[in-house]
Amino acid sequence: xxxxxxxxxxxxxxxxxxxxxxxxxxxxxxxxxxxxxxxxxxxxxxxxxxxxxxxxxxxxxxxxxxxxxxxxxxxxxxxxxxxxxxxxxxxxxxxxxxxxxxxxxxxxxxxxxxxxxxxxxxxxxxxxxxxxxxxxxxxxxxxxxxxxxxxxxxxxxxxxxxxxxxxxxxxxxxxxxxxxxxxxxxxxxxxxxxxxxxxxxxxxxxxxxxxxxxxxxxxxxxxxxxxxxxxxxxxxxxxxxxxxxxxxxxxxxxxxxxxxxxxxxxxxxxxxxxxxxxxxxxxxxxxxxxxxxxxxxxxxxxxxxxxxxxxxxxxxxxxxxxxxxxxxxxxxxxxxxxxxxxxxxxxx
Numbered sequence: 001x002x003x004x005x006x007x008x009x010x011x012x013x014x015x016x017x018x019x020x021x022x023x024x025x026x027x028x029x030x031x032x033x034x035x036x037x038x039x040x041x042x043x044x045x046x047x048x049x050x051x052x053x054x055x056x057x058x059x060x061x062x063x064x065x066x067x068x069x070x071x072x073x074x075x076x077x078x079x080x081x082x083x084x085x086x087x088x089x090x091x092x093x094x095x096x097x098x099x100x101x102x103x104x105x106x107x108x109x110x111x112x113x114x115x116x117x118x119x120x121x122x123x124x125x126x127x128x129x130x131x132x133x134x135x136x137x138x139x140x141x142x143x144x145x146x147x148x149x150x151x152x153x154x155x156x157x158x159x160x161x162x163x164x165x166x167x168x169x170x171x172x173x174x175x176x177x178x179x180x181x182x183x184x185x186x187x188x189x190x191x192x193x194x195x196x197x198x199x200x201x202x203x204x205x206x207x208x209x210x211x212x213x214x215x216x217x218x219x220x221x222x223x224x225x226x227x228x229x230x231x232x233x234x235x236x237x238x239x240x241x242x243x244x245x246x247x248x249x250x251x252x253x254x255x256x257x258x259x260x261x262x263x264x265x266x267x268x269x270x271x272x273x274x275x276x277x278x279x280x281x282x283x284x285x286x287x288x289x290x291x292x293x294x295x296x297x298x299x300x301x302x303x304x305x306x307x308x309x310x311x312x313x314x315x316x317x318x319x320x321x322x323x324x325x326x327x328x329x330x331x332x333x334x335x336x337x338x339x340x341x342x343x344x345x346x347x348x
Contacts, residue, residue, distance in 0.1 A: 132163075235303060280308075
């Protein structure tokens with residue numbers, strides 16, 4: 001499992017700026033950001049170098065002092081009223097102690113850990129976790145992940161260059177793929193394949209007029225098959241088929257499960273019809289229960305070389321989840337290729 005923690009640095013920086021606002025006032029930070037953005041960036045940089053990366057959660061005496069007169073002198077002119085009196089009394093020093101820093105880290109790391117947990121629940125087994133991205137360098141994140149998952153995952157590692165790990169890996173993979181398909185300056189490509197099954201997900205809408213009453217659930221819903229892509233569709237490798245705005249059934253629901261089914265029928269209605277089979281399921285986290293059922297998610301299905309890939313994206317917080325279902329029989333279970341087509345590219 002590759003855990004890319006790049007974007008979470010932004011969340012941590014946002015928490016740091018919120019702390020600054022509490023110390024010097026919202027208007028002061030807004031004016032400072034608008035007129036001296038470079039100094040604000042430097043202030044965040046100092047925080048990252050001296051707090052984000054070295055903080056391990058092991059030392060209860062951890063403390064870091066920010067001298068605003070030295071690091072962000074332009075900020076002082078915008079601080080007014082009681083905030084200014086208090087900052088002058090503290091000689092423009094802001095102290096980040098252990099509890100303050102831990103309170104900034106914990107909500108972000110708790111969310112990452114929960115995402116890892118759900119991804120592990122979606123996998124049959126996982127032998128290694130790699131923490132990459134800028135926040136992957138955090139000692140505290142590394143410690144928490146190791147504490148929670150070291151008993152279930154044999155190897156938890158951080159690459160030497162976690163910030164560049166994803167882009168470097170993609171470059172190496174792409175280069176290898178190009179070399180493997182370029183023999184004697186001739187490229188061989190299978191452009192399309194044809195599905196022999198209809199694929200979809202299980203949904204539970206409210207009962208409508210004409211629905212069979214014997215299928216009603218206790219809360220007035222009916223489990224149905226939502227078609228995503230139908231059989232005989234010609235597809236390319238990794239072509240994505242998307243369903244938008246899927247929402248939870250219950251307002252207090254904190255997780256959503258997507259059950260993926262396939263059938264040879266073109267217009268199946270229910271997931272328990274004859275010939276209907278379960279390909280697999282994907283479990284995702286949907287917090288923010290205060291929004292009720294108004295928490296839209298996007299579901300995506302694609303077909304790789306030898307597996308089906310499922311992805312879900314939480315539109316509210318940007319979290320995404322993915323899993324894949326290995327083709328245990330043969331590629332003909334997923335598609336047929338009537339004719340193996342080769343595209344020949346003559347050397348220049």
